[in-house]
Amino acid sequence: MRALTEDELRESLVNAAPDEKRVVALPVDFLLTDWDHLDFLAWRDPRTRGRGYLVTERDGAPTGVVLRAAEGTSRARSAMCNICHTMQPADQVALFTARKAGSAGDAGASVGTYICADLSCHENVRLAPPLAPSEVRASVDLKIDGTRRRTEAFVERVLEAS
Template identity: 75%
Template sequence: MRPLTESDVLASFVNAGPEELQLVALPHDFPLVDWDHVDFFAWRDPRARGRGYLIAEHDGDPTGVVLRAAEGSSRARSAMCNICHTMQPADQVSLFTARKPGGAYGNSVGTYICADLSCHENVRLAAPLAPSEVRASVDRRIDGARQRSEAFVARVVEG
């Protein structure tokens, strides 16, 4: 992903109005992001518990979506993130939804993602996180997570 400035990040969001953009809080370590090793950029809002953000390439441009985390927890013992394909304890995976641009209330897309949106780091771990988890090569996991994050953003944008 090409390096992004704070202005680039704010301009990338396709499902947020001007008033919502004023609420966006970048992660505290934003100035330290190593853009050469970022395939997609995701973070939880440090000021709003239920909000997160995901920026991925779409048609060659960085495209951001505002995410809402579902409240409550699953009764399952473990769950898999649909972005990084990492098995986690169920309380570490959340249902995130993204409102479609210009869509009416309830017109949204959802998927299960690591609750802390750390998918970018998780795919770079070489050792399995769960005893029954089979891992592909790190490069294949990185490419897969990038493709799945881009596909999620495309589903939000294109409907």
């Protein structure tokens, strides 16, 4: 992912109103971001409970969405993130929704998916879990590519007209 300025990051948010863009809290380590090793940038808003952001590149341009985490907890013991396909304890996966862009979003349309609650999918796919006795390790590169594709597909769903 190419390096972004604060202004570029704010302007990339396709489902945010101008007032929302102005109050986006950037990641605390934004200035230290290693852009060369990012497939996408995702973070939770440190000032607003339940809000997160996800920015990826689409046709060479940064495209981001504002996310809202659902409140409440699941009674399940474990859950799978639909972005990185990592199994986690259920309290570490949350339902995130994003208002659709444009007139569909203005009319109240939204899309949602289950994502790692701390939005750490980028790091999670790079961690290699221990192997079971007869298990063969899948390529980490394949996991990274899949995560990037599913992230881009989610952003596309936000951009689709209803």
